[in-house]
Amino acid sequence: DTGVSQNPRHKITKRGQNVTFRCDPISEHNRLYWYRQTLGQGPEFLTYFQNEAQLEKSRLLSDRFSAERPKGSFSTLEIQRTEQGDSAMYLCASRLDGTGELFFGEGSRLTVL
Amino acid sequence: GDSVTQMEGPVTLSEEACLTINCTYTATGYPSLFWYVQYPGEGLQLLLKATKADDKGSNKGFEATYRKETTSFHLEKGSVQVSDSAVYFCALMDSSYKLIFGSGTRLLVRP
Numbered sequence: 001d002t003g004v005s006q007n008p009r010h011k012i013t014k015r016g017q018n019v020t021f022r023c024d025p026i027s028e029h030n031r032l033y034w035y036r037q038t039l040g041q042g043p044e045f046l047t048y049f050q051n052e053a054q055l056e057k058s059r060l061l062s063d064r065f066s067a068e069r070p071k072g073s074f075s076t077l078e079i080q081r082t083e084q085g086d087s088a089m090y091l092c093a094s095r096l097d098g099t100g101e102l103f104f105g106e107g108s109r110l111t112v113l
Numbered sequence: 114g115d116s117v118t119q120m121e122g123p124v125t126l127s128e129e130a131c132l133t134i135n136c137t138y139t140a141t142g143y144p145s146l147f148w149y150v151q152y153p154g155e156g157l158q159l160l161l162k163a164t165k166a167d168d169k170g171s172n173k174g175f176e177a178t179y180r181k182e183t184t185s186f187h188l189e190k191g192s193v194q195v196s197d198s199a200v201y202f203c204a205l206m207d208s209s210y211k212l213i214f215g216s217g218t219r220l221l222v223r224p
Contacts, residue, residue, distance in 0.1 A: 004156075033211060042117075042202050042214035043157070056209055091157070095210070100145050100164060102212055106156040 002026060004105035006092050012111045013082055020078045021108040025094030032075050033102060034067055035091040036060065043091055049075060050097075082112045115140040119203045119215035126193055126222050134188040134218045136177075136203035144205040146170075146179055146186040147212065151200045160188075160201070193222045 005024040013019050025032050030051050035043035046065070047057045051072035061067075064082075069075040079086055089109050093102040120135040138146065148160040148170070161170030166181035175190045186203060203215040 031210065040217070042204075042216045043212075045211050045213070048211055056211070093157075093212075100147075100162060100206065101159050103159075104149075104157040 004092055004094050004103050006090075006105035006108045008108060009106065010109045010111070012113065014113050015084060016081055018078065018080045019082055019110060020076055021090050021092075021110075023075045023077070023092030023094075023105060025074070025092070026096075026103055027073075029094035029096045029103070030072070031095040031097060032069055033093040033095070034075070034077050035093065037089040037091055037107070038087075046077075046090075079110070082110075084112045086110060087112045115144065115205060115207045115213050117203050117205055117213055117215035119201075119218055122200075122217070122219040124218060124220050126220070128195055128222055128224055129192045130222075132188070132190040132193045132197075132220065134201055134203075134220070136186045136188065136215060138184050138186065138203075138205050140184075140205055140207065142208065143181065144207060146177070147204045147206070148175070148177055148186070148188050149202045149204060149214075151202065151217075153199070157202070193220070195222045195224055198222045 033048040034046040037043045049069040064080045067077045089107040091107045093104045116139045145164045147162045149157045150160045161172040163170040163179040169178045200217045204212045
């Protein structure tokens, strides 16, 4: 499978714990995006990378959220001190510069108890 | 900032009925426009796109035309099937190459 891969697919955690999600983009894609989707809503942009550089962060990305893409390949999204309001589906997408389409992974669902 | 507005669902149709899902956008310039579909339990998939005014995107019997005058990109299909039941998202690509999505429209097609 050469699509965008996300792990874990589902994470259940207690409030206050830290969680980390991983995204492996399509191998030649240099742009990588993170979105958050809550029930009944469209995906909301969180942040994106061009290669290893984080180019833009949304106001939605509080200080408890951090994303990295250390070698311009896979990316991680860490949420510290989780809150119930962080419960959502976290989507990763990748794109090759010069093309219009973002390819999405199946998402990582976070449930904070 | 840029934004996308699409009609609220759910939209419930009988098989073989005609479908229109309205989508309008607000943006500086002329962004590329997209329709993505999310089938139950699956990830977002690109359905169709249009990159400039008057372009028509089409795929799997669905069509949408980029209307600059009305800032719209309505999704249409002449005869829906049960297998088209899904959530449909309209989106634009802004000047920094990220997608801005609408809130989605759930389509339910009954046999």
